[in-house]
Amino acid sequence: xxxxxxIESRLIRPGLPTPRGDLxxxxxxxxxxxxxxxxxxxxxxxxADPYGGDVQLALYVLYELHYQGFDSVGDDREWDPDLxxxxxxxxxxxxxxxxxxxxxxxxxxxxLAQILVEPTxxxxxxxxxxxxEGRLEQLRxxxxxxxxxxxxxxxxxxxxxxxxxxxxxxxxxxVEFDEFGAGRAEHMHARLFADLMDDLGLERGYGxxxxxxxxxxxxxxxxxxLLGLHRALxxxxxxxxxxxxxxxxPGSQRLAEAMRRxxxxxxxxxxxxxxxxxxxxxxxVVRHEIxxxxxxxxxxxxxxxxxxVEATGLLEGRLGTHLLHEWRQGRSALCLPLRPAxxxxx
Numbered sequence: 228x229x230x231x232x233x234i235e236s237r238l239i240r241p242g243l244p245t246p247r248g249d250l251x252x253x254x255x256x257x258x259x260x261x262x263x264x265x266x267x268x269x270x271x272x273x274x275a276d277p278y279g280g281d282v283q284l285a286l287y288v289l290y291e292l293h294y295q296g297f298d299s300v301g302d303d304r305e306w307d308p309d310l311x312x313x314x315x316x317x318x319x320x321x322x323x324x325x326x327x328x329x330x331x332x333x334x335x336x337x338x339l340a341q342i343l344v345e346p347t348x349x350x351x352x353x354x355x356x357x358x359x360e361g362r363l364e365q366l367r368x369x370x371x372x373x374x375x376x377x378x379x380x381x382x383x384x385x386x387x388x389x390x391x392x393x394x395x396x397x398x399x400x401x402v403e404f405d406e407f408g409a410g411r412a413e414h415m416h417a418r419l420f421a422d423l424m425d426d427l428g429l430e431r432g433y434g435x436x437x438x439x440x441x442x443x444x445x446x447x448x449x450x451x452x453l454l455g456l457h458r459a460l461x462x463x464x465x466x467x468x469x470x471x472x473x474x475x476x477p478g479s480q481r482l483a484e485a486m487r488r489x490x491x492x493x494x495x496x497x498x499x500x501x502x503x504x505x506x507x508x509x510x511x512v513v514r515h516e517i518x519x520x521x522x523x524x525x526x527x528x529x530x531x532x533x534x535x536v537e538a539t540g541l542l543e544g545r546l547g548t549h550l551l552h553e554w555r556q557g558r559s560a561l562c563l564p565l566r567p568a569x570x571x572x573x
Contacts (some may be wrong), residue, residue, distance in 0.1 A: 240295055240298040241437070243258060248274060265309050266313060278545070280445070287437065289310060290314075334529065353547045354477075367427045368559060370423060371439055375440060384451075385403055385455075393520065402517075416501070416502075419501060429565070438562065438563055439565065463534050465513075470535065486499060
């Protein structure tokens with residue numbers, strides 16, 4: 228990798244993505260021209276699949292108005308009543324699908340127990356595949372897709388902080404403090420991932436790879452924003468956060484080994500090495516200092532915590548199935564091909 232001065236990707240607003248159907252086309256057309264009303268809530272009926280590309284892209288775009296926004300789209304569109312009405316209908320349909328497709332464990336402890344122990348059929352997951360046989364180009368694809376999550380990694384979880392109190396709030400702030408670099412910008416996890424992208428010859432721009440991302444890669448990102456934006460879903464966001472932290476450390480260990488095996492570069496290795504240790508600690512904090520006291524104070528949130536854990540597993544499983552199916556067929560898992568790595572990266 229050629230050494231370059233660091234450029235904060237979040238300072239540059241992304242352009243609007245390419246539509247994937249009538250629904251997302253209508254949303255994007257309205258954002259380009261405020262004189263054009265967005266599709267009404269009834270348009271959601273015609274977008275058949277809540278997990279499909281048209282719905283997922285529409286949700287992604289609507290949520291991004293609460294983050295960085297888009298080039299040439301006014302900041303006031305964040306609270307456009309018509310866009311919010313459409314988003315609410317999309318969210319209702321998405322949540323209905325997620326709830327129907329998750330089993331609903333008897334307790335948060337039972338839901339977490341299912342993901343605390345590594346499966347006996349090791350070697351079937353994406354991180355196992357990349358660790359042992361993944362090619363550098365597949366690591367580049369994986370990083371491009373994950374950039375939609377990791378370049379905003381801690382942001383939607385921060386929304387839950389004012390909705391907590393006491394021990395859960397203090398512990399959540401402590402974990403987020405680590406995610407945001409413990410006061411040092413160069414140690415922020417989003418910054419470390421941008422450095423990883425440099426090593427892999429990828430463009431570090433925020434939201435750069437939306438058009439390349441299949442619906443399966445958009446869904447975990449939209450769910451994270453959905454849970455973060457709604458106070459009523461704070462328990463589900465904590466469940467999602469717990470699922471990510473519990474499964475992160477072993478998966479990061481395998482991905483760090485994949486980066487070393489393919490000589491991906493020191494920054495690529497560092498990102499995952501950092502998560503092996505940090506997330507092992509975070510897992511304990513989330514389970515014992517956030518979930519346990521939260522449910523002691525607000526036991527009615529337990530079904531939502533369970534839902535957050537299980538919905539995360541559902542969507543991550545769908546993404547993993549897509550990636551492995553395409554890679555094992557010798558195909559790219561992306562909607563569009565990546566540009567070749569520059570400067571001999573990796």
